[in-house]
Amino acid sequence: MSNANTMRVITQNALGGPEVLELKEVERPLPRPNEVLVRVRAAGLNPTDWKHRAGGGLLGAPPFVLGWDVSGTVEAVGIGVVTFAPGDEVFGMLPYPYGHGSHAEYVIAPVRALWHKPADVGHVEAGALPLVSLTAWQALVETAGLQAGQRVLIHAAAGGVGHVAVQIAKERGAYVIGTASAGKHGFLRELGADEVIDYRETDFTEAVKDVDVVLDTLGGDTSVDSLRVLRPGGIVVSILPVGSREFYDEAERLGVRAVRMLVDADRAGMRAIAGLIEAGKLRATIAGTFPLADAAEAHRLGDTGRTTGKLVLTVD
Amino acid sequence: MSNANTMRVITQNALGGPEVLELKEVERPLPRPNEVLVRVRAAGLNPTDWKHRAGGGLLGAPPFVLGWDVSGTVEAVGIGVVTFAPGDEVFGMLPYPYGHGSHAEYVIAPVRALWHKPADVGHVEAGALPLVSLTAWQALVETAGLQAGQRVLIHAAAGGVGHVAVQIAKERGAYVIGTASAGKHGFLRELGADEVIDYRETDFTEAVKDVDVVLDTLGGDTSVDSLRVLRPGGIVVSILPVGSREFYDEAERLGVRAVRMLVDADRAGMRAIAGLIEAGKLRATIAGTFPLADAAEAHRLGDTGRTTGKLVLTVD
Numbered sequence: 001m002s003n004a005n006t007m008r009v010i011t012q013n014a015l016g017g018p019e020v021l022e023l024k025e026v027e028r029p030l031p032r033p034n035e036v037l038v039r040v041r042a043a044g045l046n047p048t049d050w051k052h053r054a055g056g057g058l059l060g061a062p063p064f065v066l067g068w069d070v071s072g073t074v075e076a077v078g079i080g081v082v083t084f085a086p087g088d089e090v091f092g093m094l095p096y097p098y099g100h101g102s103h104a105e106y107v108i109a110p111v112r113a114l115w116h117k118p119a120d121v122g123h124v125e126a127g128a129l130p131l132v133s134l135t136a137w138q139a140l141v142e143t144a145g146l147q148a149g150q151r152v153l154i155h156a157a158a159g160g161v162g163h164v165a166v167q168i169a170k171e172r173g174a175y176v177i178g179t180a181s182a183g184k185h186g187f188l189r190e191l192g193a194d195e196v197i198d199y200r201e202t203d204f205t206e207a208v209k210d211v212d213v214v215l216d217t218l219g220g221d222t223s224v225d226s227l228r229v230l231r232p233g234g235i236v237v238s239i240l241p242v243g244s245r246e247f248y249d250e251a252e253r254l255g256v257r258a259v260r261m262l263v264d265a266d267r268a269g270m271r272a273i274a275g276l277i278e279a280g281k282l283r284a285t286i287a288g289t290f291p292l293a294d295a296a297e298a299h300r301l302g303d304t305g306r307t308t309g310k311l312v313l314t315v316d
Numbered sequence: 317m318s319n320a321n322t323m324r325v326i327t328q329n330a331l332g333g334p335e336v337l338e339l340k341e342v343e344r345p346l347p348r349p350n351e352v353l354v355r356v357r358a359a360g361l362n363p364t365d366w367k368h369r370a371g372g373g374l375l376g377a378p379p380f381v382l383g384w385d386v387s388g389t390v391e392a393v394g395i396g397v398v399t400f401a402p403g404d405e406v407f408g409m410l411p412y413p414y415g416h417g418s419h420a421e422y423v424i425a426p427v428r429a430l431w432h433k434p435a436d437v438g439h440v441e442a443g444a445l446p447l448v449s450l451t452a453w454q455a456l457v458e459t460a461g462l463q464a465g466q467r468v469l470i471h472a473a474a475g476g477v478g479h480v481a482v483q484i485a486k487e488r489g490a491y492v493i494g495t496a497s498a499g500k501h502g503f504l505r506e507l508g509a510d511e512v513i514d515y516r517e518t519d520f521t522e523a524v525k526d527v528d529v530v531l532d533t534l535g536g537d538t539s540v541d542s543l544r545v546l547r548p549g550g551i552v553v554s555i556l557p558v559g560s561r562e563f564y565d566e567a568e569r570l571g572v573r574a575v576r577m578l579v580d581a582d583r584a585g586m587r588a589i590a591g592l593i594e595a596g597k598l599r600a601t602i603a604g605t606f607p608l609a610d611a612a613e614a615h616r617l618g619d620t621g622r623t624t625g626k627l628v629l630t631v632d
Contacts, residue, residue: 032374032413033374033412033413033578034411034412034578034580058348058349079576079578080412080576080577080578080579080580081578082454082458082459082553082575082576082577083458095350095426096349096350097348097349110411110580111580112428112580112581112582138398142398142399143398237398259398260395260396260398261396261398262349262350262395262396262397263396264350264396264426264427264428265428266428266583267582267584268583268584
């Protein structure tokens with residue numbers, strides 16, 4: 001479909017439902033200094049994609065190309081790049097905000113956003129892991145400083161970020177409590193969760209206490225309620241970008257910490273994640289793959305919020 | 317001079333000599349997600365500043381604000397920033413290309429470009445170190461993989477990058493050979509250089525051999541000539557962004573490695589550099605400081621190429 005100077009991308013000229021997504025042929029970009037051009041083989045989808053498609057978010061007004069996750073092959077390198085060479089297999093998360101993302105045949109990435117794809121996972125799994133893994137890593141390890149023996153509560157533990165966070169927390173030696181609907185408890189046990197809570201049947205603030213770290217993937221009332229299950233000095237890390245005053249005021253009153261975090265592209269984090277994958281400590285559950293041209297269909301499925309595991313776009 | 321919504325910057329509307337630099341009052345920017353607004357206390361000057369002022373380089377056409385080095389205080393943080401809070405003292409190198417740089421009262425920086433300023437150095441020294449230290453770190457450690465006991469040749473070892481590279485190479489346990497004019501040999505010995513060569517009197521290709529790593533800060537003929545002093549399998553890392561075919565062809569013929577590297581903003585590198593500073597293993601030699609408004613004067617001095625150590629702009 002595309003020639004040597006062009007590429008196909010999924011783009012949109014209006015905010016809205018999956019129907020605003022269009023396949024277009026555009027000029028293929030050139031890497032600037034310390035950037036590489038990646039031939040995309042797989043690009044994970046995340047809730048941030050549905051949210052930006054519908055609301056613009058950090059990207060503002062369209063046109064833009066969504067997609068922060070990428071796994072693929074280095075096609076060309078910009079001036080000064082020594083970390084990668086054409087032909088190298090790489091994976092990573094593009095920085096926020098972006099707007100010329102990975103839902104395309106090719107994408108420009110800063111070298112500091114990438115690391116070498118572990119040889120023992122394919123592009124689909126490698127393309128599903130970066131954003132969720134960096135989120136969990138930065139929340140649990142870098143922000144909360146999770147230690148062996150600590151108690152961690154992970155909300156929506158069977159979700160994209162959640163199922164990766166369970167694995168990272170277990171690898172650090174924590175005692176892991178996860179919330180999920182009953183049908184997903186077996187999945188969580190397999191990932192290593194020590195305790196599972198059916199949030200439909202049970203109020204977690206009554207079922208859990210003395211927690212050191214809460215990873216809040218839900219926001220709203222859950223953020224504030226989560227403060228009440230902490231030990232003194234404990235921390236809630238919320239990965240949703242908007243906060244309310246009450247979250248911080250209540251934390252101060254209770255003598256605990258309340259933090260809102262936004263995942264950031266980072267080479268050191270990708271390197272740590274590659275290490276976990278290579279050690280067999282981290283894997284992605286894939287809900288489904290879709291060819292790039294069928295991105296709208298993947299978005300429709302994502303919008304339902306009912307998939308278990310990650311949706312991934314693939315490019316041949 | 318500036319009010320709560322504005323800031324003074326050094327900018328230019330034309331390419332040229334130091335006289336194109338002007339002090340202007342502009343709107344103070346707001347940090348986006350994963351960015352911070354830094355109140356600049358000190359901003360190092362580098363050859364990249366004179367080159368971009370005169371030639372545009374990676375920045376293209378003016379207007380732009382130069383300055384990649386910064387040390388200062390976090391004034392405000394964008395959405396999702398957890399690494400830093402207002403009031404924190406930070407230092408770092410802004411990413412290439414930039415164009416709204418640190419030669420200003422305030423600058424926006426991605427959080428991944430910054431690290432905590434070591435408490436035991438002032439802003440002037442902290443503002444002088446990032447770009448040269450990251451360059452030396454990324455060239456010697458990350459690119460060349462310098463090991464204890466290896467022989468390293470550093471060209472212009474008394475220069476901005478050179479004098480930092482000597483310290484980093486010594487800290488890694490390497491045997492350090494530096495080139496400099498005779499008047500700077502005492503300075504290099506104090507920094508720990510094991511051997512010094514007066515490049516005006518001596519052809520380094522005759523005086524040096526069996527080198528594992530060359531850090532080439534000069535380019536041109538020096539890049540190609542440096543290949544000839546390497547052991548088989550050795551490496552020349554050139555930090556100049558433009559290469560010639562001969563550099564690579566000759567390396568292939570000789571069975572050695574030739575790499576051109578451009579320094580990249582990086583949190584992990586800044587963290588390593590902060591560790592060296594805190595351990596007393598790395599310091600900057602300061603040639604002079606100038607108030608922000610006198611940036612043109614600092615550029616005139618920089619253009620001469622005759623200073624020993626770093627020039628730094630300061631903001632009260």
